Amino acid sequence: MTSPQLPPNAYTNAPQQYPNLILGSLQLLFWLVFRPSAWQNHLKRIDPNLKSDSPLIISLKQGRWRNLALWRLFIQGYFILPILANFLLGLVLCVLGEPIANIALRVAFGVAFGVAVGVAVGVAVGVAVGAAVGVAFGVAVGVAVGVAVGVAVSVAGCVAGCVTGGVTGCVTGGVAVGVAVGVAGGVAGGVAGGVAVGVAFGVAFGVAFGVAVGVAVGVGATINSWLPVLSFPFLILWNSLLYRLDKGRNGKSPCLLRFHSAFWDEWQRLHLRGLDEYLLFVIENNPVEGKAALEYLSTSPQRWAAQAVQIELDALSLQSCADVEAICKAHRSLVTGELESEVSPLLRIFSRISEDVDAALNQASAYNQRLLLRDVADKLNLQLQNFARSSDKYTVRFYPIIKSWREIVTNYVDELAKIAELRQEIDSPYITGNPITLEQEIFTGRNDIGLRIEQLLRDRRRPPLLLYGQRRMGKTSLLNNIGKLLPNNIIPMFVDLQGAPSSASDHAGFLYNLAREMEKSAKKQGLTLPSLAREVLKSDPFTYFYEWLDKVEQALEQNTVLLALDEFEVLDNAIAKGRFDEQDVLGMLRHLIQHRPRFKVLLAGSHTIEEYQRWASYLINIQVVHISYLKEAEARQLIEHPVKDFTLRYEPDAVERVLQLTRCHPFLVQLLCAEIIVLKNEQDPSIRRLAILADVEASIPEALQSGSFFFADIQNNQVDATGQAILRFIAAQGEGAIVSCQTLLQQFPDANITFNLLLQRELIEEVDDGYRFQVELIRRWFV
Incomplete structure (x- = not known):
C-alpha cells in the first residue's frame, strides 16, 4: 500500500535495514530496545528459522554459514556496535579532559572485552542477548579501572543481562549472565590493577554486588513500565515538531509521519496526543501513504487514533453526499459491523437511510420512488429531532450531515412531483416485482381474509394457521400489511423464512435470526422487544431462546403476537438436508403453540400441510386460510383508484376487459395496468389520461413479456x-x-x-x- 516514493515497508513491522553498515548497526540496536517486532522480522528475512534466542553456533552448524546476510548481522552486532559504543565513550572522555593514553587504553579494553563477551554469549545463549551484552559489557569495561572495573562491569552485566533476558522472554537467564559477567570483570580488574586493587575489589564487590543485582533486576523487569512515562513529554515534542514540519512542506510526499513515535516505539501505551489530527492531514494530502499508516495503527497500541480518524473519514464521506445518487451509494463504504464504539449506532442510522434511498431509486416508477422517498424524509425528520436533543460530541458532529440529507431528499421528492406534473405523466403506483410493503399505499382489499384470521386467533383451542395460496396471489403482501386488518392488540411479527433464518448453519444461528426478524417486525408496529445476543445461544440455544420469549411476553403487556412465518417450505428443505433437527425445530413451534397462549403461529406457503407430512404430525388441527383472487370490487378499486389522486381514468369497457383478462388475479391486474400506464405515457398529452379498450388490448403483449x-x-x-x-x-x-x-x-x-x-x-x-x-x-x- 505504500507509495513508490516511500521506503519499502515504511508503515509495517518489517522495515528495511539501512544498507550502510554503520547506520544499519545503530538501527539494529534501536530495534532491540524500542521495536522488537522489527528485530524479529529482520531475522526472518535473513533466515526464516532464525530466532532472537537461537544460539548463533547452532545457526552456523546447520549449514547457514554461507548466508551473507547472516555474516552481516554477525559483524554488525558483535564488532561494529561495540566499536561504535566505545568510540562514543572516547569522545565523551576527551571532552572531560581525560589523557589520550588513558582514553586509548579504555577504548581498546572496551572493544576487546565487548567483542569477546558478545560473541561468547551470542554463541551460547542467543543472537539478541549476545549483541546487547557485547555493547553493554564493552562500554562498562571501557569506563572501569581497577576496583571500579569489577563493580561497573558487574552492574552493567546485570543490567544488560536483565534487559536482554526480557527481550528474549527469560529474566532469570539475564540475571545469570549479569552475575557471570560481574565475576569475570572482577577478576579482570584484579589482574589489571595489581594485588592491592584485587583485595580492594574483593571487599567492594561483596557490598556492591547485592545492590547491583537488585538494581539490575528492578530496571530490567520494570523498564517497559516507567520508560514510556519518562519519555512521553519528549515524544510529544518530537511528534509535534514532525507535524509542523510536514505542514510547512504542505504534505509533500513522502511525509515525515513515518518518523512519528507511534511507528517505532512499541512500548508506548499512553495516547499520543495529536496523532489523529496528523494522520488525517496525511490522508488528505497523500491518500496512499495515509491509508498505509492507518492500517498499521489499527492493530497497534495507538489504535484509538485509527478509530478516531476512520470515524472522521466516514463523517466526511457522508458530508460529501450532494445528491440522492450519492446518498444511495453511501452504505456501501460504511463498515458498521466491525466498528464497535459509541459512534456505531449513528453510522448504522446513516447506513439504513442510504439503503432505503437505494431501494427507492430502484423502483420502476417515479410514483413509487416518491412514495418511498417521502417515508425516508419522515425518518430523517425523526432522527433530526433525536439528534437535536443530544449533546454527545459525535451526535453534534453528524447533526449537520443528517440535516443536509433531509434537505436533499425532500428537494428531490418535490422535483419529481414538479417534473411529473409538467410533463403530465401518469405515475405508476403498481408493484409487480416485489411484495407490497407496509409503507406502500396500493395494498387493496383482503378484508374477508383479515376477518377470518381474527376469528381463528380468538379460538380458545389456539390452532395454528396456514395461509395457503398460489404464487403471486399476494400472500407476502398480505402478511406485510396484515396489521391494517387486525385489532391493535394483535402485534404481527413477520418472518421471511426464505431469508436469514433458514440459511443459518446451526440451531443457534436459526434462532438468532428468527429473534432478530421478530424484533425488526415488532419495531414497525411500535413495539420494542429485548435483544438476544448470538453468543448467548451457542451453549444451549433452545433454552436461552425460551428465556428470551419469557422477556418478550413481559414486553407485550396485554397484547398478543401473531408470528407469521412466510415460505415455510424453505425451512422444510433445510430440515430435509439435515441442517436443522426436525424434532428440535418443529417441536419448538408446537411447544410455542401449546404452552404460550400469547403467541399465535401462522404459516404461509403455496403448498398444503398434507404435502409436508412432518409438519402435519407436529401442527395438529391446523386451520387453512385460502387466499385466491381479489373480489371484483377490490379489483376495480385496484384498477381505477389504486392510490389517492390517481390521474388515469378508464372507460367502463376498458375496466371490464382488464377484469376478464386477469380474473381479478392481484399480480396480473397490477402487471397489465402497469403496462397500460407505460403505453399511455407514450401517447399525446391530449389523450394520455383516459384509457380505452384499445389501450388494454395493445398492452397485452407487453404484459406477457414483462411478466414472463x-x-x-x-x-x-x-x-x-x-x-x-x-x-x-x-x-x-x-x-x-x-x-x-x-x-x-x-x-x-x-x-x-x-x-x-x-x-x-x-x-x-x-x-x-x-x-x-x-x-x-x-x-x-x-x-
Whole structure:
C-alpha cells in the first residue's frame, strides 16, 4: 500500500535495514530496545528459522554459514556496535579532559572485552542477548579501572543481562549472565590493577554486588513500565515538531509521519496526543501513504487514533453526499459491523437511510420512488429531532450531515412531483416485482381474509394457521400489511423464512435470526422487544431462546403476537438436508403453540400441510386460510383508484376487459395496468389520461413479456411435461373455450392425477363436463 516514493515497508513491522553498515548497526540496536517486532522480522528475512534466542553456533552448524546476510548481522552486532559504543565513550572522555593514553587504553579494553563477551554469549545463549551484552559489557569495561572495573562491569552485566533476558522472554537467564559477567570483570580488574586493587575489589564487590543485582533486576523487569512515562513529554515534542514540519512542506510526499513515535516505539501505551489530527492531514494530502499508516495503527497500541480518524473519514464521506445518487451509494463504504464504539449506532442510522434511498431509486416508477422517498424524509425528520436533543460530541458532529440529507431528499421528492406534473405523466403506483410493503399505499382489499384470521386467533383451542395460496396471489403482501386488518392488540411479527433464518448453519444461528426478524417486525408496529445476543445461544440455544420469549411476553403487556412465518417450505428443505433437527425445530413451534397462549403461529406457503407430512404430525388441527383472487370490487378499486389522486381514468369497457383478462388475479391486474400506464405515457398529452379498450388490448403483449418470469415459473416449476401438454392443448382452443373431459381423456389417457394437480394449482377449472383456463392471460402464454 505504500507509495513508490516511500521506503519499502515504511508503515509495517518489517522495515528495511539501512544498507550502510554503520547506520544499519545503530538501527539494529534501536530495534532491540524500542521495536522488537522489527528485530524479529529482520531475522526472518535473513533466515526464516532464525530466532532472537537461537544460539548463533547452532545457526552456523546447520549449514547457514554461507548466508551473507547472516555474516552481516554477525559483524554488525558483535564488532561494529561495540566499536561504535566505545568510540562514543572516547569522545565523551576527551571532552572531560581525560589523557589520550588513558582514553586509548579504555577504548581498546572496551572493544576487546565487548567483542569477546558478545560473541561468547551470542554463541551460547542467543543472537539478541549476545549483541546487547557485547555493547553493554564493552562500554562498562571501557569506563572501569581497577576496583571500579569489577563493580561497573558487574552492574552493567546485570543490567544488560536483565534487559536482554526480557527481550528474549527469560529474566532469570539475564540475571545469570549479569552475575557471570560481574565475576569475570572482577577478576579482570584484579589482574589489571595489581594485588592491592584485587583485595580492594574483593571487599567492594561483596557490598556492591547485592545492590547491583537488585538494581539490575528492578530496571530490567520494570523498564517497559516507567520508560514510556519518562519519555512521553519528549515524544510529544518530537511528534509535534514532525507535524509542523510536514505542514510547512504542505504534505509533500513522502511525509515525515513515518518518523512519528507511534511507528517505532512499541512500548508506548499512553495516547499520543495529536496523532489523529496528523494522520488525517496525511490522508488528505497523500491518500496512499495515509491509508498505509492507518492500517498499521489499527492493530497497534495507538489504535484509538485509527478509530478516531476512520470515524472522521466516514463523517466526511457522508458530508460529501450532494445528491440522492450519492446518498444511495453511501452504505456501501460504511463498515458498521466491525466498528464497535459509541459512534456505531449513528453510522448504522446513516447506513439504513442510504439503503432505503437505494431501494427507492430502484423502483420502476417515479410514483413509487416518491412514495418511498417521502417515508425516508419522515425518518430523517425523526432522527433530526433525536439528534437535536443530544449533546454527545459525535451526535453534534453528524447533526449537520443528517440535516443536509433531509434537505436533499425532500428537494428531490418535490422535483419529481414538479417534473411529473409538467410533463403530465401518469405515475405508476403498481408493484409487480416485489411484495407490497407496509409503507406502500396500493395494498387493496383482503378484508374477508383479515376477518377470518381474527376469528381463528380468538379460538380458545389456539390452532395454528396456514395461509395457503398460489404464487403471486399476494400472500407476502398480505402478511406485510396484515396489521391494517387486525385489532391493535394483535402485534404481527413477520418472518421471511426464505431469508436469514433458514440459511443459518446451526440451531443457534436459526434462532438468532428468527429473534432478530421478530424484533425488526415488532419495531414497525411500535413495539420494542429485548435483544438476544448470538453468543448467548451457542451453549444451549433452545433454552436461552425460551428465556428470551419469557422477556418478550413481559414486553407485550396485554397484547398478543401473531408470528407469521412466510415460505415455510424453505425451512422444510433445510430440515430435509439435515441442517436443522426436525424434532428440535418443529417441536419448538408446537411447544410455542401449546404452552404460550400469547403467541399465535401462522404459516404461509403455496403448498398444503398434507404435502409436508412432518409438519402435519407436529401442527395438529391446523386451520387453512385460502387466499385466491381479489373480489371484483377490490379489483376495480385496484384498477381505477389504486392510490389517492390517481390521474388515469378508464372507460367502463376498458375496466371490464382488464377484469376478464386477469380474473381479478392481484399480480396480473397490477402487471397489465402497469403496462397500460407505460403505453399511455407514450401517447399525446391530449389523450394520455383516459384509457380505452384499445389501450388494454395493445398492452397485452407487453404484459406477457414483462411478466414472463411469472408465466415461466408456472410452466417450468408448477406442472410436469404432461401438464404442459394439457395446458397447451386447452389454450389452443381459444379464449373461454371449454374442452370436454372425454376429449381430454382421449388425448391424455391416465392423466387424472395431472388434472387434479392443475385444478389444485388454480390453472384450470371444471365447467359443466369439461375444463377451461381460469385466467385468460395465462391461457395466452400457453398458446
